[in-house]
Amino acid sequence: MAVPLVLYAVWFLDEDRLLAFSAVAVLAATTKEEIPLAVGCLGIWYAVRRGHKLFGFSVFAAGFAVTLLDLLWVIPHFSPTGVDPFVGRYSAVGGTPQGMAHKLVTDPASFLHAVASGHKATFLALLLIPFLGLWLFEPLLLLGAAPDLVIDLLSSKSEQTTISYQYTAGIVPFVIVASIFGAARFRRRAVPISFWVLAAVAVTAIYSPILVLARDVSALGSPVASAQSRALELIPAAAPVSASNLLGGYLSERRYISTFPYVGRARWIIVDRNDPSYGTRAQARAEGIDLSFTRSVRRYESDKAWQTVFSSHGVVVLHKRAPTDLGS
Numbered sequence: 001m002a003v004p005l006v007l008y009a010v011w012f013l014d015e016d017r018l019l020a021f022s023a024v025a026v027l028a029a030t031t032k033e034e035i036p037l038a039v040g041c042l043g044i045w046y047a048v049r050r051g052h053k054l055f056g057f058s059v060f061a062a063g064f065a066v067t068l069l070d071l072l073w074v075i076p077h078f079s080p081t082g083v084d085p086f087v088g089r090y091s092a093v094g095g096t097p098q099g100m101a102h103k104l105v106t107d108p109a110s111f112l113h114a115v116a117s118g119h120k121a122t123f124l125a126l127l128l129i130p131f132l133g134l135w136l137f138e139p140l141l142l143l144g145a146a147p148d149l150v151i152d153l154l155s156s157k158s159e160q161t162t163i164s165y166q167y168t169a170g171i172v173p174f175v176i177v178a179s180i181f182g183a184a185r186f187r188r189r190a191v192p193i194s195f196w197v198l199a200a201v202a203v204t205a206i207y208s209p210i211l212v213l214a215r216d217v218s219a220l221g222s223p224v225a226s227a228q229s230r231a232l233e234l235i236p237a238a239a240p241v242s243a244s245n246l247l248g249g250y251l252s253e254r255r256y257i258s259t260f261p262y263v264g265r266a267r268w269i270i271v272d273r274n275d276p277s278y279g280t281r282a283q284a285r286a287e288g289i290d291l292s293f294t295r296s297v298r299r300y301e302s303d304k305a306w307q308t309v310f311s312s313h314g315v316v317v318l319h320k321r322a323p324t325d326l327g328s
Contacts, residue, residue, distance in 0.1 A: 002031040002038075006144070006173040009039055013046050018055065025059070029066055033075065034147040036066035038170055041147075045140040067147070071097050089155040115153045123152075123161040126208065127168065127175060130200040134193070135175055137182030145174035159277065163208055227312040228272065234310055234317050235268050242266035244293075245277040247315075261296035266320075269306070271297055273314035 005028035012021035029036040040063020047056025075084045087095040092114050094103035103110055128135065135142045148170030152160040160167040179197070186193055232250050235241055240256035242263040247270055251257055258264045260271050273294070300306050300318055310317035 002028050002035050003169055003173050005031065006035075006039065006170075007177065009042060010141070010173075010177045013042055016050070025063075029063070032170065033070035034067055034151055035170060036063040036070070037147045038144045038174070039063050040067075041144040042141075044143060045138075048140055068097075089157045089160075092156060093154050111154065114156070119158060120153055120161045123163060126163045126204060127171060130197070130204045131175060131179040132193075132197055132200060134180075134182035134197065135178035137185050138178040141181055142174055142178040145171040145178075164211075224272075224274065224313045224315070227315040230312070231270055231310050231315045231317045235270055239268050240264070240266045241268040241270060243269075244271040244275045246275050247272050261293050263300075268320070269300055269316075269318040271316050273297060273316070 005024045008024045009021055009028060012018070012024065025039045025042075028039050040060040043056040043059025043061075043063065045056075046059070047053045050056070071084070076082055079085055084096065087099075090096075090100065093110050094100035148167070152167050152171075155161070159165045183190065183193055183197070228247065232247065235251060238254060240258075241251055241254065242258040242260045243251050244260045248257060248259055251270070256265055258266055260269060263269065297316060301308055301316065305321055306318040307321055308316065309319050
């Protein structure tokens with residue numbers, strides 16, 4: 001939801017429609033913890049581009065304050081453990097915002113080591129190269145992509161720097177609008193420049209799915225895929241269910257669904273022990289998932305209140321027994 005809201009925010013700012021901008025900026029700020037700061041960076045662009053420094057820098061200050069509040073208070077306050085559940089992904093650079101600030105002073109090289117990898121270089125190339133560097137001509141507008149770029153590049157979770165995942169959502173709109181404004185500087189060559197950008201984006205749009213498809217095709221017909229299909233067929237259409245992350249995508253149209261290990265009112269549980277979105281065992285342990293995911297599967301399997309109705313190739317389906325069944 002942040003993507004169209006950010007695009008509207010840039011449009012309204014460019015037309016000096018400040019009330020409309022403020023409305024979509026507030027909506028955008030509700031989508032993710034770093035988006036208020038990203039939208040706040042638009043205030044810097046507006047202050048410099050239009051000279052309205054009071055409004056522009058006020059927008060930045062407000063966005064920065066909201067993101068800081070989200071990171072330092074909101075997320076820890078509502079986390080079951082009392083800390084940000086994702087700090088393990090950033091352990092190499094200090095983990096928490098306070099730890100990162102300390103690490104930046106005591107060991108700045110750790111940030112370079114966290115970012116410098118071929119995988120992350122490929123991620124940046126796929127994001128930026130298709131727009132032929134046009135975004136360089138509007139760097140203050142591209143600044144809005146900085147919060148998500150920092151969050152993704154410093155993370156040890158490889159999915160955050162994989163182009164096909166949702167983690168690019170706070171980056172792409174800023175790259176696109178910065179490229180549009182950059183291209184506007186070449187009015188006399190607008191047609192050929194637009195053509196080459198279109199060609200580069202088309203090549204990436206064709207290449208990226210093929211890159212992902214190779215992995216998906218290899219999984220077709222595998223014993224694991226067959227086990228997943230059989231397990232999914234066991235879940236009644238309207239039943240509240242708790243599912244591991246990727247399997248949950250096939251069940252998410254129902255009214256009540258939880259992401260395992262959170263069960264809530266679910267009467268059915270379906271999990272895939274090999275779900276790659278939970279990361280490697282080392283990553284899972286760093287994030288506290290080893291306790292809440294792997295051990296939780298075993299706990300529900302041994303719980304007399306739950307009956308294992310299917311188990312094959314790491315895919316497990318459990319059904320909650322009726323109270324009368326427990327009594328017998």
